[in-house]
Structures are given as structure tokens and as C-alpha cells.
Amino acid sequence: MERRVLIAVFLSFLVLYGYQTLFVPPVPTTSGQQSAAPSNQAAAPAPAAGTTTAPAPAPATPPVESPRPATVLGEETEREILVETATVQAVFSNRGGRITHWKLKEYRDEQGAPVDLVPSALPADQATPFSLRVEDQAITSRLNTMLYRVTGANGNRLDVGDAGATLVFEGEDASGLRSRKEFQFSRDNYVVVFTAAVDNGGRALNPAVVWGPGLGDIGARASGGSSFTGNYTQPPQAIFERDAKAERIANASIAEQPVHEGPFRFAGIDDHYFLAAAVNPGQTRVEFQAVTVPLPDQTPRSFVTANFAFPQPPSQMKFFYGPKQFDVLQSVDGELVRAINFGFFGWLAVPLLGALQSIHGVVGNYGWSIILLTMCISVAIAPLRHKSVVSMRRMQEVQPQMKAIQDRYVGLKVTDPARQKMNTEIMALYKEKGVNPAGGCLPMLLQFPVLLAFYAMLSQAIELRGADFALWIRDLSQPDPYYVIPVLMAGTMFWQTKITPTTADPAQQRVMMIMPLMFTVMFLWAPSGLVIYWFVSNLWAIGQQYFTNWMIGPPVVSVARPAAERQLKNVGSSRTGDASKK
Known part of the structure; x- marks a missing residue:
């Protein structure tokens, strides 16, 4: 026993x-991963056969420098707009209409500051969340570098009340390239409804939306792997739910199949505690990339980016950008709770x-x-x-009685039929003693x-x-x-x-x-x-x-002598009895 x-x-x-x-992915290795793509480059995902897909992002080659047309609709100087909700403090730049900070008020980093889900000290040409990409690299570059006109904010600040609020970026250059980005915020959650529309000389384009890189500095430093090395945190990885099943792809495996087709219930990037995902994107096609960003004066860090291609313009999507807290996720969409990796015993x-x-x-x-x-x-x-x-x-x-039975069959081979008799005796002992x-x-x-x-x-x-x-x-x-x-x-x-x-x-x-x-x-x-x-x-x-x-009470141990010893004693007793009779 x-x-x-x-x-x-x-x-x-x-x-x-x-x-x-099994449930914590291994440490992502930097070898074999591509370096981070600038904001105006991306690999174009291959469309599925027999389907009509949105224009893919441009190939990952350096953009061709060309004179940028003068701004017709926009602002003269670069500035930042602070968006304040009950849970988030976000900072947007009017250059490219992109997010530069997304700080969670209720969660702190190692220095005691609010967790920022946008990595710090990124290279100037690195894409940030809500960048846009189209097939033409030059247009992609202009979309993400032009100075947009901002409406909806009170100067450089937007306070989101109970009724919500909307922040709009609009820009147009002399060539006729026009772009509009709209962000709808709610006061008490981590959701942003994003809409993008791009028009080039009267022709509507269907841009892909860039998400990433990663989930801030904490996720980038996280190391997965064996619990023996102290790694109980999950590094950034790709995640999506399709057919009521959440699938996770570690950095090292993303290159094997970077492009995935919907319909999705959600798709994006997560680490151990935080999630950035498109909610109910439907037939959206998403391409994941494992990238390494060479941060200044620091060891290069591993990130994951996601490019969302929409079926048709205008590009509109609901994004969740916050903590993997069960109640918070469930309040946004019941399926988002699958992002929490409770494993096989999640039901318990x-x-x-x-x-x-x-x-x-x-x-x-x-x-x-x-x-x-x-x-x-x-x-x-x-x-x-x-x-x-x-x-x-x-x-x-x-135990003593069972050992006495085993002693009688010591030395027998496993294949000896007599061992079956030993097992039968042991089972009989179990039955006798209950x-x-x-x-x-x-x-x-x-x-x-x-x-x-x-x-x-x-x-x-x-x-x-x-x-x-x-x-x-x-x-x-x-x-x-x-x-x-x-x-x-x-x-x-x-x-x-x-x-x-x-x-x-x-x-x-x-x-x-x-x-x-x-x-x-x-x-x-x-x-x-x-x-x-x-x-x-x-x-x-x-x-x-x-x-x-x-x-x-204490154990009652029955002392049982081996059979040979009992037999010798019985023989001795019988001889003593015979002698006394004489």
C-alpha cells in the first residue's frame, strides 16, 4: 500500500x-525573430483562396523616402491630448493620431507608477497601437506622420463622463489623401470603439489597424518556462478565440503560421495579467508578428504585434485594453474570460x-x-x-501478515504460476481484514x-x-x-x-x-x-x-511468523507431547 x-x-x-x-509557454527566444517593423512597414498576409479580403499591409521593406505633400487639413504643431476615464489615463499624439500611453489607474508597476500598456522608449519609427497600414508604403508613411486636426477635446484634455466621449482625428494633405480616426470611450471600462476611414483622391482605401507592440514593459520582461527556474509569469503571446476555443501562440511559434482567418470572438495579444484584443471582430483577418525591439541602452526585448485587416471600409472595431480580471472581462463579453488560462480545471x-x-x-x-x-x-x-x-x-x-505470505514466495520469477497463488492469498487476507x-x-x-x-x-x-x-x-x-x-x-x-x-x-x-x-x-x-x-x-x-x-488509537499489529518457522515449532511441540506420553 x-x-x-x-x-x-x-x-x-x-x-x-x-x-x-504545459499551461505556461516557454521563454520566447530572440534568435530567429525578425526585428521590429517600423510604423510604415509590415508583411502582407496571404488571402485565403476563394475569399475576398481587405488590402494587406505593405511588405516589410524600408519605405521609399519622398517629399511629403503639404498638409491641407490638420494642425501646424505636434501636441498630445490626455484622455481621462475612471480606469484609464491615455495619451494620444496628433501626429498620426496614435496612442502613446495607456495607463491603468488601478494597477502599479515595480516603481509604483500606473501600469502603461504601451512600451516605453520605442524607436521613433516604431508602430504604436492604432497605426494604419495600406498596400502603398508611401501612403502608409504619410498616414502615420501627418499632423491631424483634433476635435472633441477641451484643448489638450478630454474628460470622459458617464455619457462617454468621442475623440476625432482628421487629416488631409495636398495630394488628396484624407484620413479620419474616431475613438469612442466609456467612463468605467477598458473598451475603445475605433473607426478609421481613408480616402486617396476620391478612392476609398481599406486600411489595416496595427495593434502592439506587446503590452508594455512588464510583459516584455516576463519570462515563461519551468517553475524550477522561478518563472511563474507568462510572456506576451498571440491569442484568439475561434469556435468556442481559445488558442495561444508563443513568440517562437508565430512564424509557423502568422495569418489567421475569422470568424473570431476575440483576437489580440496577452501576457500573464493583461489583454489587448479586438472583441467580436467577425471575419477579420489577423496577422501576428514576433518582433524584437532594440530599446536604447537596454537588452532587446521580445514583443508581439497584430495587424487587423477588415472585410470592407470603414474599419470599425471594439477593442479591450486592460486587465484579465474575471468580472471585468465578463462585463465586456462573456467569451473574453477564456483569455484567463485556468487550464483543464477552469470549471472548478x-x-x-x-x-x-x-x-x-x-x-x-x-x-x-x-x-x-x-x-x-x-x-x-x-x-x-x-x-x-x-x-x-x-x-x-x-503488513507483517502480508510480508509473511510474500516471504514464502521469495525468489520466484514474475512469470512463475506460483506468484498468482501469492496474489490470491494476499487478496484473501485483504478480504478477511476488511x-x-x-x-x-x-x-x-x-x-x-x-x-x-x-x-x-x-x-x-x-x-x-x-x-x-x-x-x-x-x-x-x-x-x-x-x-x-x-x-x-x-x-x-x-x-x-x-x-x-x-x-x-x-x-x-x-x-x-x-x-x-x-x-x-x-x-x-x-x-x-x-x-x-x-x-x-x-x-x-x-x-x-x-x-x-x-x-x-494506536495500530494493532499482528505479528505473523513465516510458515517455515511455524512448521518447525509445530514439529517440536508434537515431539514433546510424544515424549511425555511415554
């Missing part, structure tokens, strides 16, 4: 490690997240919320743990989905990002800086191993002692909230183990 428990523990470790490996992780939020609404601290929710889960699965302990105790009590050999493992396996779902929920929940707990734990989504909680967790695992019924086999005992070390290494760089959960869960299990041991 202890061998089965050992196997179950190993499987638990492998599942946890495999879960992290979602109600656990709801329970965590409900508890937080009462106690006001996510650290204590995790502890209380862990205790609630432990209470719920306490009967399973009790049954597992009782079953293992019964197996421990019949022992189920799977009774200790099955309850452990039944509670494992709950543990994995809790693990997935804590690993993905943006609610823990920047959430303070107590003392030195200032961010539950980050590792313990002093490794105190992982070490305490290791101590509880060693303690639990000591009081759990085990076999007398020294080899298996040594392996059981190694398991806490393996889990400790895995959790050294895990989010603090996750380690707190595991630590509290172990403490509860230890307390329940002592309580169960007190209820069922």
Missing part, C-alpha cells in the same frame, strides 16, 4: 510540474475565484482570504482525508482536482497582483523575497511525512523524505499566495492526522 501512496505522491508532483509546464477554478473574492469583500486582505478559503476547502475534503488515513492504518496493521488496497490512494486522487484548481486560480488571478498581506509579504503574486514561507512549508511536509503511516522499508522511507525537498525547490520562486495556501493546507492535514490517530 505504501508503494501505492508513494506512486500517488510522485504523480502529484509530476502533475503539478507538468501543469505549470472559477467558483473558487468567486469564493476568494467574496471572502475578500469581508476581510479586506487577500492573504487572509487565501487562508480562510484554504480552511474551508480543507473542511470540505476532511472526510476524504480521514478515510485515506484510516485505510492506510489498516494496511499498516496487516482492507481495500486502493482505499488510501482513491481519497487522495478525489481531492486532487480541487488542489489543482486552487493552484491554477492563485497562479492566474490578477487580484493577487500587488496585493499586500503582512510583514515582508507585499505582493502575493511575487515570490517570498526571504524564502521564509517556502522553508516553513518544507517543514510542514517533513512533519507530515513523519506522522503518516509508512512502510518499514528503509528505501521507501528515504524516498518519502526526499519528496518535501523536491516540492520545496519547486515552490521557492512560486507566488507567495500559492505557497501560503500549500503551507496552511499542510498544517490542517497535520492537525487532522493527529486527530484521526487519536480517534482510531
Whole structure:
């Protein structure tokens, strides 16, 4: 039985490690990726056969420098317009009518400033969100560099009220190239409805809309991969939902199939905690690119860009540009919640997240919320743990008798028919003593989905990002800086191993002692909230183990001598009886 428990523990470790490996994509490598395309260049996606598609962006070649026509409709000087909503502080430039900053008021970066989802210090020729692209490179360059006239703002500022607000950019040059961009904002969400129309000398063009690069500096620095190296964050990647299934493409794999056809429920770019996506774009064609941007005085960073080509002009689309918070995503579109990668046990992780939020609404601290929710889960699965302990105790009590049976068949080959007789005797012993050999493992396996779902929920929940707990734990989504909680967790695992019924086999005992070390290494760089959960869960299990041991009493071990020894004693007894008769 202890061998089965050992196997179950190993499987638990492998599942946890495999879960992290499978659902967190590997680190994107810069080798083999193309350098970032300037704002006036892009690779043209190939249209699907038999379909009518929008004009593709221009090929990735340097633009031909040519004199730009004078501006007819626009402004004389470059300026920035600040857009303020309840959740976002955005900055637009009238040069190209593009966004230069998108700061989330409720989320902070490492310096304590609002998270900016537009990367900082980009090269001057780098595309930014809401740039436009057409087949003609020269026109693309003019669209993204002309000075637009701005309407809808009060000077250099637009405050979005309850009724929403609209910001419009219009520009025209002497050649007859005319462009209009319209941004519709809501006060309390992270949604922008974007409309673009381009006319070149009376001929309507259908521009593609550029999204990216990436999701700010935090996502660009994120590194995915194995939990053993401390990487519990997901780097920027392409994401889209099609046919009720969310598909994710890591940077290293984008080049294998960059172009994807709709219909989509959403498509865009995400990282561990944030999402930029077109919502319900329908038959839109999207081309993803993995790019490396050489930032000044810094190591080049990996980004993802997305180019959206529309079926017909004018180009209009609803964009979500914000946190992957379950309630926020659901309020925009129910399918957006699939962007949160809860994995296979998402059906269980979602109600656990709801329970965590409900508890937080009462106690006001996510650290204590995790502890209380862990205790609630432990209470719920306490009967399973009790049954597992009782079953293992019964197996421990019949170990000597089972070993006596095995000793009689020592040395037999696996293929020897006599081994079947040994198995029959062992099963008869189980039946006689009322022992189920799977009774200790099955309850452990039944509670494992709950543990994995809790693990997935804590690993993905943006609610823990920047959430303070107590003392030195200032961010539950980050590792313990002093490794105190992982070490305490290791101590509880060693303690639990000591009081759990085990076999007398020294080899298996040594392996059981190694398991806490393996889990400790895995959790050294895990989010603090996750380690707190595991630590509290172990403490509860230890307390329940002592309580169960007190209820069922000490083990009653039946000492059974091997058959040969019993036979010799019987022979000796019979001879003594014969002598006394004489």
C-alpha cells in the first residue's frame, strides 16, 4: 500500500510540474525573430483562396523616402491630448493620431507608477497601437506622420463622463489623401470603439489597424518556462478565440503560421495579467508578428504585434485594453474570460475565484482570504482525508501478515504460476481484514482536482497582483523575497511525512523524505499566495492526522511468523507431547 501512496505522491508532483509546464509557454527566444517593423512597414498576409479580403499591409521593406505633400487639413504643431476615464489615463499624439500611453489607474508597476500598456522608449519609427497600414508604403508613411486636426477635446484634455466621449482625428494633405480616426470611450471600462476611414483622391482605401507592440514593459520582461527556474509569469503571446476555443501562440511559434482567418470572438495579444484584443471582430483577418525591439541602452526585448485587416471600409472595431480580471472581462463579453488560462480545471477554478473574492469583500486582505478559503476547502475534503488515513492504518496493521505470505514466495520469477497463488492469498487476507488496497490512494486522487484548481486560480488571478498581506509579504503574486514561507512549508511536509503511516522499508522511507525537498525547490520562486495556501493546507492535514490517530488509537499489529518457522515449532511441540506420553 505504501508503494501505492508513494506512486500517488510522485504523480502529484509530476502533475503539478507538468501543469505549470504545459499551461505556461516557454521563454520566447530572440534568435530567429525578425526585428521590429517600423510604423510604415509590415508583411502582407496571404488571402485565403476563394475569399475576398481587405488590402494587406505593405511588405516589410524600408519605405521609399519622398517629399511629403503639404498638409491641407490638420494642425501646424505636434501636441498630445490626455484622455481621462475612471480606469484609464491615455495619451494620444496628433501626429498620426496614435496612442502613446495607456495607463491603468488601478494597477502599479515595480516603481509604483500606473501600469502603461504601451512600451516605453520605442524607436521613433516604431508602430504604436492604432497605426494604419495600406498596400502603398508611401501612403502608409504619410498616414502615420501627418499632423491631424483634433476635435472633441477641451484643448489638450478630454474628460470622459458617464455619457462617454468621442475623440476625432482628421487629416488631409495636398495630394488628396484624407484620413479620419474616431475613438469612442466609456467612463468605467477598458473598451475603445475605433473607426478609421481613408480616402486617396476620391478612392476609398481599406486600411489595416496595427495593434502592439506587446503590452508594455512588464510583459516584455516576463519570462515563461519551468517553475524550477522561478518563472511563474507568462510572456506576451498571440491569442484568439475561434469556435468556442481559445488558442495561444508563443513568440517562437508565430512564424509557423502568422495569418489567421475569422470568424473570431476575440483576437489580440496577452501576457500573464493583461489583454489587448479586438472583441467580436467577425471575419477579420489577423496577422501576428514576433518582433524584437532594440530599446536604447537596454537588452532587446521580445514583443508581439497584430495587424487587423477588415472585410470592407470603414474599419470599425471594439477593442479591450486592460486587465484579465474575471468580472471585468465578463462585463465586456462573456467569451473574453477564456483569455484567463485556468487550464483543464477552469470549471472548478472559477467558483473558487468567486469564493476568494467574496471572502475578500469581508476581510479586506487577500492573504487572509487565501487562508480562510484554504480552511474551508480543507473542511470540505476532511472526510476524504480521514478515510485515506484510516485505510492506510489498516494496511499498516496487516503488513507483517502480508510480508509473511510474500516471504514464502521469495525468489520466484514474475512469470512463475506460483506468484498468482501469492496474489490470491494476499487478496484473501485483504478480504478477511476488511482492507481495500486502493482505499488510501482513491481519497487522495478525489481531492486532487480541487488542489489543482486552487493552484491554477492563485497562479492566474490578477487580484493577487500587488496585493499586500503582512510583514515582508507585499505582493502575493511575487515570490517570498526571504524564502521564509517556502522553508516553513518544507517543514510542514517533513512533519507530515513523519506522522503518516509508512512502510518499514528503509528505501521507501528515504524516498518519502526526499519528496518535501523536491516540492520545496519547486515552490521557492512560486507566488507567495500559492505557497501560503500549500503551507496552511499542510498544517490542517497535520492537525487532522493527529486527530484521526487519536480517534482510531494506536495500530494493532499482528505479528505473523513465516510458515517455515511455524512448521518447525509445530514439529517440536508434537515431539514433546510424544515424549511425555511415554
